[in-house]
Amino acid sequence: MSDTRQTRNSVLLPEPTLRRLPWYLAYVAMLNQEGVENVSSRRLAQDLAVDASQIAKDLSFINIKGKTRIGYDVAELEEALRNFLGFRNRHNAVMVGAGSLGAALMHDSGLQHYGLNIVAGIDTNPKIADTVIAEIPVYTPDRLAGLVRDMDIRIGIIAVPVEHAQEVADSLVAAGVRALWNFTPRRITVPAGVVVANTSIYSHLAVMYNRLAESDSNSAES
Amino acid sequence: MSDTRQTRNSVLLPEPTLRRLPWYLAYVAMLNQEGVENVSSRRLAQDLAVDASQIAKDLSFINIKGKTRIGYDVAELEEALRNFLGFRNRHNAVMVGAGSLGAALMHDSGLQHYGLNIVAGIDTNPKIADTVIAEIPVYTPDRLAGLVRDMDIRIGIIAVPVEHAQEVADSLVAAGVRALWNFTPRRITVPAGVVVANTSIYSHLAVMYNRLAESDSNSAES
Numbered sequence: 420m421s422d423t424r425q426t427r428n429s430v431l432l433p434e435p436t437l438r439r440l441p442w443y444l445a446y447v448a449m450l451n452q453e454g455v456e457n458v459s460s461r462r463l464a465q466d467l468a469v470d471a472s473q474i475a476k477d478l479s480f481i482n483i484k485g486k487t488r489i490g491y492d493v494a495e496l497e498e499a500l501r502n503f504l505g506f507r508n509r510h511n512a513v514m515v516g517a518g519s520l521g522a523a524l525m526h527d528s529g530l531q532h533y534g535l536n537i538v539a540g541i542d543t544n545p546k547i548a549d550t551v552i553a554e555i556p557v558y559t560p561d562r563l564a565g566l567v568r569d570m571d572i573r574i575g576i577i578a579v580p581v582e583h584a585q586e587v588a589d590s591l592v593a594a595g596v597r598a599l600w601n602f603t604p605r606r607i608t609v610p611a612g613v614v615v616a617n618t619s620i621y622s623h624l625a626v627m628y629n630r631l632a633e634s635d636s637n638s639a640e641s
Numbered sequence: 642m643s644d645t646r647q648t649r650n651s652v653l654l655p656e657p658t659l660r661r662l663p664w665y666l667a668y669v670a671m672l673n674q675e676g677v678e679n680v681s682s683r684r685l686a687q688d689l690a691v692d693a694s695q696i697a698k699d700l701s702f703i704n705i706k707g708k709t710r711i712g713y714d715v716a717e718l719e720e721a722l723r724n725f726l727g728f729r730n731r732h733n734a735v736m737v738g739a740g741s742l743g744a745a746l747m748h749d750s751g752l753q754h755y756g757l758n759i760v761a762g763i764d765t766n767p768k769i770a771d772t773v774i775a776e777i778p779v780y781t782p783d784r785l786a787g788l789v790r791d792m793d794i795r796i797g798i799i800a801v802p803v804e805h806a807q808e809v810a811d812s813l814v815a816a817g818v819r820a821l822w823n824f825t826p827r828r829i830t831v832p833a834g835v836v837v838a839n840t841s842i843y844s845h846l847a848v849m850y851n852r853l854a855e856s857d858s859n860s861a862e863s
Contacts, residue, residue, distance in 0.1 A: 431855045434848055441844040445803045445826035452804070467828045505850030523745035533843045534850070573853065581667045582674070598853045600845070604667035606689045612856055616849040620840055621755045622663040623822070626656055627838040628727030628756070631795065631820045633653045634834055 436477045442467055443474070444500040450493045459490035506534045512574035513566060513596070515587050517542040517557045520602055521578035525553045538570050560590070567594040576600045577607070658699045664689055665696070666722040672715045681712035728756045734796035735788060735818070737809050739764040739779045742824055743800035747775045760792050782812070789816040796820045803827045 432440075446467055450458055464471035475485070478496075481503045485491045501507055514521050517540035524530065525537055540557035542548045548559040558566065566572060575591035577584055577599060584605035591599060598614035601607055604622060609615055654662075668689055672680055686693035697707070700718075703725045707713045723729055736743050739762040746752065747759055762779035764770045770781040780788065788794060797813035799806055799821060806827035813821060820836035823829055826844060831837055 432851060437848045437851055438841070438844045441826045441841060441847050442828055446828075449804045449827075468830055469828070504847045505854065506847070508850075510850065510853075519748060519750045523749045526741060526748070527745045528741045529843065530846070533846050535846055574849070582671045597856065598849050600849060604663045605671075606664055606668075606691070608690055612859070614849055614852040614856055616845045616852075618840075618842055618845045619660070619663060620842075621751065622660045623838045623840045624752070624755050624757055625663050625726045625728070626659045627796070627820050627822060627836055628730075628732065629654060629659055630836040630838075631732075632727065634819060634836055637834070 432480050436480060439469060439473075439477055440481075440500055440504055442469070443478070444497065444504065444506075447491075447493050447497045447500065451497050455493050457490045458493055458496075460485050462490070506532075508534050509536045510534050510574055511570055511572045512537050512576055512600070513563070513570075513572045513591075514540045514555070514576045514578060515542075515560075515563075515591065516577065516579035516583075517547050517552055518544070518578070521576070522547075522552050524576065524578060524602070525555050535574070537576070538572065539566050541566075563590060564594040567591075567596055573597045574600060576602065578602045581605045654702050658702060661691060661695075661699055662703070662722055662726055664691070665699070666719065666726065666728075669713075669715050669719045669722065673719050677715050679712045680715055680718075682707050684712070728754075730756050731758045732756050732796055733792055733794045734759050734798055734822075735785070735792075735794045735813075736762045736777070736798045736800060737764075737782075737785075737813065738799065738801035738805075739769050739774055740766070740800070743798070744769075744774050746798065746800060746824070747777050757796070759798070760794065761788050763788075785812060786816040789813075789818055794818060796822060798822045798824065799829070800824045 447458065460471045460474050463474050481499055483496060483499050512535055514525055514537050517525065521540065525540060530537065537555055540552060540555055541560055541563055542557050543560055548557055550557050573596060575596040577587050579587050581603045584601065584603040585607050588599055588607040588609060592609055592613055599607065599609060600616045600618065602618055604619045607615065669680065682693045682696055685696050703721055705713065705718060705721050734757055736747055736759050739747065743762065747762060752759065759777055762774060762777055763782055763785055764779050765782055770779055772779050795818060797818040799809050801809050803825045806823065806825040807829050810821055810829040810831060814831055814835055821829065821831060822838045822840065824840055826841045829837060
């Protein structure tokens with residue numbers, strides 16, 4: 420247990436908690452920049468629209484407790500959240516599929532800010548392979564296994580057309596990648612022990628369109 | 642009830658169902674392209690790693706039923722899903738914040754494919770305002786209300802630094818936008834009736850890092 424990373428971030432948190440922690444971080448980072456020193460759980464609850472007891476519970480997972488009548492120390496909370504979430508570490512990643520969405524993500528410097536270090540791209544298109552996108556070199560698929568090994572790549576990002584998602588997932592796993600970030604709407608299957616995160620931004624569009632149609636329908640009735 | 646859009650998409654579906662429907666669509670579109678005519682709920686369940694009874698329940702919301710021993714008609718299912726999800730309609734949107742992430746999303750032609758029509762960008766940075774990104778003109782913030790009115794914009798996409806998220810949300814709502822797609826990790830509050838979809842891709846990173854650390858810790862112990 421001498422590995423600090425392990426002791427710090429190896430608690431398996433409930434996913435809803437893990438998804439809320441970055442909200443807290445974004446908010447307290449903003450307060451910190453504004454020079455605010457303490458924040459009450461009541462203010463956090465109000466500004467983030469999350470129940471105060473839920474916030475206290477979420478933060479207890481990372482051993483943060485507020486002080487009576489003072490609340491949370493803003494700088495301390497920011498530091499603890501940033502460390503816990505792994506945003507301070509660098510996680511090397513390869514982007515498979517450097518087309519529209521893949522290239523867009525390679526251009527997003529925000530990912531770097533959150534610890535994701537995209538060190539290489541892969542694309543089958545001869546017009547894209549062997550180019551450089553946002554200072555990241557793009558290679559042909561035959562280079563994948565060597566890149567993963569030589570560049571200490573632990574995360575594979577999948578931004579290929581949906582019909583290739585599973586085969587790309589398979590080749591990333593075979594190459595030794597430990598986690599997959601899947602941007603396609605295709606559900607992929609992986610061996611036990613491989614981490615999968617799904618970010619299907621188009622699914623969020625579907626939710627939004629549906630709610631919008633519902634809202635239109637309510638206005639029409641009233 | 643003569644508005645076909647309203648009758649088609651005004652059923653308020655559970656969000657988990659709505660998020661799964663695009664998975665089904667992506668999968669059956671792939672089958673359709675491959676010339677497959679029918680798909681059993683068993684195959685759907687296996688390939689998508691969703692329970693067969695859940696799939697049947699999800700599809701019943703959009704009045705799709707499989708046939709005994711034949712399963713679902715692939716082309717029919719694709720058509721029904723695409724229509725229901727609103728991906729065939731054009732939804733005009735404005736991108737507020739055309740920096741790293743905002744510009745990246747403007748470059749993603751996939752969004753257009755899913756019915757999102759980004760017709761304008763807004764940015765406070767004088768180096769970005771009055772330019773054109775991916776053929777989409779970018780304007781200064783004072784143009785927002787006029788653009789929303791003149792271009793029939795119903796969706797506002799928020800890709801600004803986190804400390805400006807709420808004020809941008811407020812100005813979009815004041816301009817008459819009906820739905821907000823928030824890409825910042827800041828929770829925003831809006832009046833009743835305004836739709837909010839949150840896509841905090843950095844939150845997904847936090848989940849992935851945590852699972853990865855947990856998986857490392859398990860391997861170290863075994």
